[in-house]
Amino acid sequence: MGSTTETTGTTGTTGTTGTAADQALKARHRALWALGDYASVAADVIPELGPVLVEASGIRPGDRVLDVAAGSGNVAVPAAAAGARVIASDLTPELFVAGREFAARSGVEVQWEEGDAEALPYRDGAFDAVLSCVGVMFAPHHQRAADELVRVCRPGGTIGLLSWTPQGFVGEMFKAMKPYAPPPPPGAQPPPLWGDEDHVRSLLGDRVTGLDMERRTLTTGPFPSPEAWRDYWKTVYGPTIAAYRGIADDPEKVAALDADLAALATRFDRGDGATVMDWEYLLVTARTRD
Numbered sequence: 001m002g003s004t005t006e007t008t009g010t011t012g013t014t015g016t017t018g019t020a021a022d023q024a025l026k027a028r029h030r031a032l033w034a035l036g037d038y039a040s041v042a043a044d045v046i047p048e049l050g051p052v053l054v055e056a057s058g059i060r061p062g063d064r065v066l067d068v069a070a071g072s073g074n075v076a077v078p079a080a081a082a083g084a085r086v087i088a089s090d091l092t093p094e095l096f097v098a099g100r101e102f103a104a105r106s107g108v109e110v111q112w113e114e115g116d117a118e119a120l121p122y123r124d125g126a127f128d129a130v131l132s133c134v135g136v137m138f139a140p141h142h143q144r145a146a147d148e149l150v151r152v153c154r155p156g157g158t159i160g161l162l163s164w165t166p167q168g169f170v171g172e173m174f175k176a177m178k179p180y181a182p183p184p185p186p187g188a189q190p191p192p193l194w195g196d197e198d199h200v201r202s203l204l205g206d207r208v209t210g211l212d213m214e215r216r217t218l219t220t221g222p223f224p225s226p227e228a229w230r231d232y233w234k235t236v237y238g239p240t241i242a243a244y245r246g247i248a249d250d251p252e253k254v255a256a257l258d259a260d261l262a263a264l265a266t267r268f269d270r271g272d273g274a275t276v277m278d279w280e281y282l283l284v285t286a287r288t289r290d
C-alpha cells in the first residue's frame, strides 16, 4: 500500500500480543511454519486457491487489501495483480523471502509485514477487503482472530476466507496426526473448525451481512503413489514435519504414522495409475455492516 500511516494505529481489541504462554505458543507456531518448504506447497499443490479467493471476493483496482496469514503470497500476489494495494501479513516472516520472489516474478508490489492474526497491527476499518486462504484458521483462538478480521475491515467492506473442512482431506490429515502430537495447550482450537459453516456463522455473528458459504474441492496431484505424496509432505509441510520430529526416537510410532498417512491418501485417491485427490474447502464471503 502507498503508506503505512493509512493503516497503522491501535493494535487488536485484544490490546496486546498476549500472555507469556501465548507468546511462547506463537513462537512455536512460527518455528513450525518455517520448517520444510511451505512455499513449494503454495506454488505446486494449492496455487489455484489464491486466485479463487481473490475472484470470489470481487477485488478491484485500488482496493486496500489485507492478506492475513499470507505465507508466501498465495492471495496477496493475485490480489496485487488485480490492481489492489496489498499488505501481506504473517506470523512467519521467513516465508516472505519466497513471497518477495513470487511478487517480483509476477511484476507486482506487495508490502510484507510480520503480524499475529489475533492482534493485527492496523487501525479499525483500515482495509476494503480482509482475506485469508487456509491461513487464519491456524491462529489458535478463533474468536479473537475473527474479531480482528472484522475490526480492520471498513464498514461495508469484504471479508473473504478459504479454509479446509473438518471432513475433507486436510481435516482428516490433522485428525490422523493428532495421536502422534503433543496435546494442544488449553484454549487452542482445531484449525479445520474454520471449515464448518455453523462455526463461521457464530464467529462472525451479526457484524456481517450477505454471508455466503460454499464447499468446493481442489484437485491435487498427480503424485506417483500415496506413499510418494506422504514422503513429499513429510519434507515440506511444517505441521507434518513437527509431528514426525516429536516421535523421531520411537520407530514404531514413525512406522504407524507412515502407514496412517499413506492409508489416508489411498482412501482419497481417485487417480488411475497415479494419486489424484480432491481436497474439500469452505469458501466464505461476507460484507461487514455499514
Ligand SMILES: C[S@@+](CC[C@H](N)C(=O)[O-])C[C@H]1O[C@@H](n2cnc3c(N)ncnc32)[C@H](O)[C@@H]1O
Binding pocket: 026, 029, 030, 033, 042, 049, 050, 068, 069, 070, 071, 072, 073, 074, 075, 089, 090, 091, 092, 095, 115, 116, 117, 118, 132, 133, 134, 135, 136, 138, 139, 140
Ligand atoms: C497453510 S499456510 C497458508 C499460507 C497462505 N495463506 C497460502 O494460501 O498459501 C498457514 C499460514 O498461517 C500462518 N499463521 C499461523 N498462525 C498464525 C497467526 N497466529 N497469525 C498470523 N499468521 C499465522 C503461518 O505462518 C502460515 O504462513
